[in-house]
Amino acid sequence: MNLPLFCPIPISDPERIQLAHGEGARLTRRLIREELLAAFSNPFLAPLADAATLPDLGGRLVMTTDSSVVSPLFFPGGDIGSLAIHGAINDLAVSGAEPMYLSVALILEEGLPMETLRRVIRSMKDAAQACGVSIVTGDTKVVPHGEADQLFICTTGIGRLRPGADLGAHRVRPGDRILVSGTLGDHGLAILGSREGLEFGDQLCSDSAPLHHLIAVLLSSGANVRFMRDATRGGVAAVLHELVEQSGLTARLYETALPVSPAARGACELLGLDPLHIANEGKLVAVVAEESADAAVAILQSHPLGIHAAVIGEATSALPPQVLITNPFGQLRVIDEPSGAPLPRIC
DSSP, rough: OOOOOOSSSSOTTTBOOOOGGSSSSSSHHHIIIIIIIHHOOOOOTOOOOOOOOOOOOSSSSEEEEEEOOOSEEEEEEHHHHHHHHHHHHHHHHHHTTEEEEEEEEEEEEEBBBBBHHHHHHHHHHHHHHHHHHEEEEEEEEEEOOTTTEEEEEEEEEEEOOOTTTSSSSSGOOOOOOOSSOOOOOHHHHHHHHHHHOOOOOOOOOOOOOOOOHHHHHHHHHOOEEEEEEEOOOOHHHHHHHHHHHHHOOOEEEEGOOOOHHHHHHHHHHHTTOGGGGOOOOOOEEEEGGGHHHHHHHHHHHSSGGGTOOEEEEEEEOOSSEEEEOOOOSSSSSEEOOSSSSSOOOOO
16 A cells, blocks of 8 residues: 655755744754854753753842844844843843843744844854853744744843942932933934935944943942933933933933934934934933032043943922923923834834
8 A cells, every 4th residue: 555655844944944943842952052052052051951040149139121123133233132132231230230141032933044043143142242141041932924023032131239239210319410321312213224224324323232331330439320221212201201200300401411423413303303212222321419420421431332421411309290401592391201112123
């Protein structure tokens, strides 16, 4: 009797992600060992257990989770891989923590070219090594073609709270100064230009960068730092509205003090955008006591990531609590809270 022959594993392109890569069997193990473990190898990840067993961190733990769904995957100044690492690192750092370990989950679309995945993995590896953190565990899932846009990354970070760190809106007082660590809007505008084919000049690149070393220098300097956030989605305006809501104080800014690069300023004027509403991926907003402001700015400016740091405003007790800005002619206007991103999927 002649029985029909069939192949239980469909023949497909080995250089593209298949649904079988997410089914937990042979192709999953191959993907993990040949692509992920090969790049991220360390003693905590090597056992490939369901969870990583970590050593005693010797202090209070700080934990964060972030997701990266940026489009396009690669853009001037960065890519989704380094962005995912920097995002988790910065969330820990502005909370007063020393970043130590990361968990990474990949959501892959069927048909994704393996070379695209390898390029992203290399970028994640390089970023993690440069930050001095280890990727110790993770997960990989594959969804059918058309049910995702190539690649999504979820990162969870664990860090150790720095001794004496006490940051939060509850510590902000009237008279405190509001600082930013550099120019505003670079990341969001770089993504917009890359996605829409707009030419803003070679100088306009994403500012994606890890801020933990910059923050460590600031916190160890003795400056009285009250509050910190990284100004990502919604930009500086979103951070300040969060501050106002939680503190009950008014944030008053000075338009002439805002550090905006000529390329970003030109792009904003062309498109009718406000740099305060545009995402950044390597800039922080800090509130410091009035007497620490000058020293804090000098400390930030002494670091390569803080060269353009500036005091942009102050906290006041003016009621009702809101975000205000003074223009060059002395006129006040309200900075509205972002109700929606001017450009979705920027991080």
